[in-house]
Amino acid sequence: MDVFLQTLVAGLLIGGIYALIGIGMTLIMGVMKIINLAHGQLMMVAMYITYVLFEQFHLDPYFALLVAMPCLFVIGALLQKYLLNPLLKVDSILPENQVLMTVGIAMVLTEIIRFIFRSDYRSVKTGYSTATFYIGGISFNIAMFIAFGIAVLLTVALFFFLLKTDVGKSVRATAQNKEAALLMGINAEWITVLTYGLGSALAAAAGTLLLPIYYLFPDIGGPFTLKAFVITMLGGMGSTIGAILGGVVLGVAESLGATYISMALKDAVAMVIFLLVLIFLPGGLKTLTKI
Amino acid sequence: MKRISWPTIVVIALLVLFPLVVQSDYYRHIFILSLMWVVIGSAWNLLAGYTGQVSFGHAIFFGTGAYTAGLGVTKLGISAWWGMLLGGPVALLVGLIIGWICFRLRGPYFALATIAIGEIFRLVAIDWRSMTDGMDGILIIQSFRSKLPYYYLALALAIACVFAVYLVLRSKWGYYFVAIREDQDVAETIGISSFRYKSLSLMISSYFTGMAGAFYMNYMAFIDPHVVFSLHDISIMAILVAIIGGVGTLWGPAVGAFIMVWLQEIFRSAFFGLLPQWVSEAHVLVFGLLVIFVIRYLANGIVGDWSKITGDWFKKKQLSYSSSGN
Amino acid sequence: MEQNGVRSSTTITYRTGGANMRKLLVLLTLVLAFAVVFSTTPAWSEETVKVGIILPLTGAQAAFGEIERNSFVMAAEKVNAAGGINGKQLELLFEDDTGKPEVARSAAEKLISKDKVVMLGGGYGSSETFAIAGVAQQNGMPFLVNTGSADKITEQGWDYVFRLNPPVSAYPAALESFLTEVVKPESCAILYEDSAFGTSGSKNFAETAERLGIKVVMMEGYSKGGVDFKPLLVKVKQANPDLVYMISYVMDASLLMTQSMELRVMPKLFVGGAAGFTLPEFVKNAGNAANMVYSATLWYETLPYPGASEYYEEYVKRFNKPTEYHGAEAYAACQVIADTLKRAKSFSAEDVKTALAETDMETVFGPVKFVSYDKKINQNKLPTYLVQWIDGKLELVWPKDVASKPYVYPIDWEKVWQ
Secondary structure, eight states: HHHHHHHHHHHHHHHHHHHHHHHHHHHOOOOOOOOTTTTHHHHHHHOOOOOOOOHHOOOOOHHHHHHHHHHHHHHHHHIIIIIIHHHHOOOSSSHHHHHHHHHHHHHHHHHHHHHHHHOOOOOOOOTTTTTTETTTEEEEEEEHHHHHHHHHHHHHHHHHHHHHEEEEEEHHHHHHHHHHHHHTTEEEEHHHHHHHHHHHHHHHHHHHHHHGSSOGGGGGHHHHHHHHHHHHHHHHHHHHHHHHHHHHHHHHHHHHHHHHTGGGGGGHHHHHHHHHHHHHOTOOOOOTTTT | TTSSSSHHHHHHHHHHHHHHHHOHHHHHHHHHHHHHHHHHHHHHHIIIIITTOOSSSHHHHHHHHHHHHHHHIIIOOOTTTTHHHHHHHHHHHHHHHHHHHHHHSSSHHHHHHOOOOOOOOOHHHOOOOOHGGGOOOOOOSSOOSHHHHHHHHHHHHHHHHHHHHHHHHHHHHHHHHHHHOOOOHHHTTTTTOOHHHHHHHHHHHHHHHHHHHHHHHHHHHHHHHHHHTOIIIIIHHHHHHHHHHHHTOOSHHHHHHHHHHHHHHHTTTTTHSSGGGGGGGGGGHHHHHHHHHHHHOOTTHHHHHHHHHHOHHHHHHHHHHHEEEE | OOOSHHHHHHHHHEEEEEEHHHHHHHHHHHHHHHHHHHHHHOOTTTEEOOOOOEEEOOTTTTHHHHHHHHHHHHHHHHHHTTTTTTTTTEEEEEEOOOOOHHHHHHHHHHHHHHOOOOOEOOOOOHHHHHHHHHHHHHHHHHHEEEEEOOOGSSSSSSEEEOSSSSOOOGTTTHHHHHIIIIIISSSSEEESSSSHHHHHHHHHHHHHHHHHOOEEEEEEEEEEEESSSHHHHHHHHHHHOSSSEOOOOOOHHHHHHHHHHHHTOOOSSEOOSSGGGHHHHHHHHHHGGTOOEEEEEEETTHHHHSTTHHOOOOOOOHHHSOOOOOHHHHHHHHHHHHHHHHOOOSSSHHHHHHHHHHHHEEETTTEEEEEEEEEEEEEEEEOEEEEEETTTTTEESSSGGOOOOOOSSSOOOHTTTO
């Protein structure tokens, strides 16, 4: 029983981090209908920003959030404005050109970082990196616990932003029907720039919160990109609540898979679930909850 | 057949003569790799560029072909050359099953599904040790010391693949493929079974990719799951090869393959040692920048937009290319 | 109209409808011309002896590649300062394998057929080393492996492939005597990265355990780069073994230890199977959790090998960071290469191979002599050692007669992890 509970707790906690990674992606995919294959790499860039702030100025990663998120917002917005949006006007054979562009962006981001920081492994060690508390023999990692809390906070904030503010409503309108949104006088191009910026900033939050419990090197982005789209499809494209659900489901599924099937196959378990959802529940979990 | 004109013959003749002129095994090796990528790129291009199904999982077929050849040696005790016969059909079968699962999905969903399946294949190949020997990989001894047999085999494969794509595009299949790419729903309304023709396209594509995989096993003589089922080094490389050269053009992937393989090698070896070593670290960066540049300014790749630059009507021709057959 | 200098392109320039074809032709001809030009570039100088060294200089393993390259360079400078190879300078040509077997293969092809090296060295990852070894054997080119340690590399009957470092199966040799004499564990869990190195090592350790009468209660692989190893460690905790043996690279190693600490997994001892566990990054990242962890190792700077401590000090002085067994392997490889080439009757592959086979010398990494045993040929046999992280410093603790500090055992984890 202890094994099961500890596995479950581990899965829930890692799920919180996954959710954070997924929220940004779901926003981007919901509005732009493209897979952002540079998502993990944007997160990686944010982690390096946090790392530099920590090494040079001894800034705690939680405060670094306040720097890394705006930085990534700007980077994301610029990428959208100058690299992704222009593609809409280009007549090309494949509509997936934007997706392929994100592949190029991902490669360039990784290599620029490698040029600056080399391939060395780096880490940020804070007092709370390995701090834990125990309830009935089950251990809870504090840093992950906080990350979970922030994930929920950000989701709620984003939820209200989308629901209550004018800009948020425009984002949702663009996501639902771009042409109609244009007719209603929404500057769809600006909305996409904003969305990609926001999505990147959320990826930055994920990276910054992950850093104290993990480590850093330039190739770290790829696996997280995969996780991000799995979460997005699990939760349903564009659904912030879905992203939390998707993240937690993925975290728990991986943990249970690792414990009861095999650690080496835990990613395969995630991929199988992903495929099943894609085929049998194309709208993701949000179609079940109707949120 | 009139389009198989003498420039094609000149190209083929040049390629046939190449290893006789250049004695260096090193350059022959790079050419062999380039030709192998011509096969993979062209195969990907048939499915994605002409049928509109962007696959991020061609490593599935490449790896399946390679493992078919490799497992023939380790499990059945037959020569890896049987892989050249069996690799294609086995990959085709895998393609058929994957198509059956994935073709109900469209656009980005299809792409995502292929990534997922690719990852599943890689992870299972690593973990299923009793079958694949996991990360120990499979090692055989090359049959030939000389590069020439491999070179001509790769050349034959490349020619066969490009020619097959050419023939398909001249047939009514090609017309259906393009119709599905342009608008699947409209294609359905005029009676084209999109599932059937997407499957056909995938079958041809996976067949050739599997052959390339089997060739890789024979030539490189060593495979492991990370190498042949790699998302980055095979699946995405296949896409890059086609994009750089020109998606939806017959010769695009061929040009792209030579560019990518050479670029990689030139940078890796720091311009053959003429430039300082740090240059070698830039090869992926150059790939990335090239991809961004090509997508941004030459949306149809170097071959596809060559005509745009020279003010030709190539694009129109390109479309009629596939329909002119009947 | 363009590229007038290119022979065949001009002849078809005016053909209409063949725009793409023309492009292809121009390109191919250029490439061809390029290739011909480069293939005929003469060797720079006859006064140097060229040896090709293939290492991962970029990619995930670049950190190790750099330590090895630095060490090779240091050793080569020393050789050349002392008169080189019978008056000729030793020139090392480094090639990057980027951590991929097929690139390693390309690099080997290039060194052999284009650069005309007299022998090959390097080989970091097991898969890459294996690929290089295949090329070397086929081309009849002597290849001295210094790090790639999967057992199969010297088990193929390849007579051109020599290995300076012990195979991974020999890594826990010192641990074996430590276990039988001191710890006497009854059960063990084996965790390993599912790479060629990890798989091969775990299989061998399981056999060793069986032989010593230690019950293997758990043996599980994982893919490197995971964030959360807790599901794996929960199972370890439940199985409650006396010994946890881990074959991991550096960052997985630190996560395994920090998360063991969080979950309070407390076996009698944790032992790493070399690789990641001996690097300074391990202790930097794992902090307190690294304390008292044992690891197998192949080398330690205080070992009584000629030049070992000098090498260590010079490295630290010059590159401002510590070196470890990978660096020593590379340095020793360069010593062996220089010695071999000095003794070789000529620089033909056959003579170099013969000289290499006759090697019998002392290096910073220990004595080098290639022997055949079990299924292996051309394999150097070396003792291995056990190190322990004691309060942030890596200490040699076993065998006792060479120890730099007495081992700490038994360990009270609650106190260590406080």
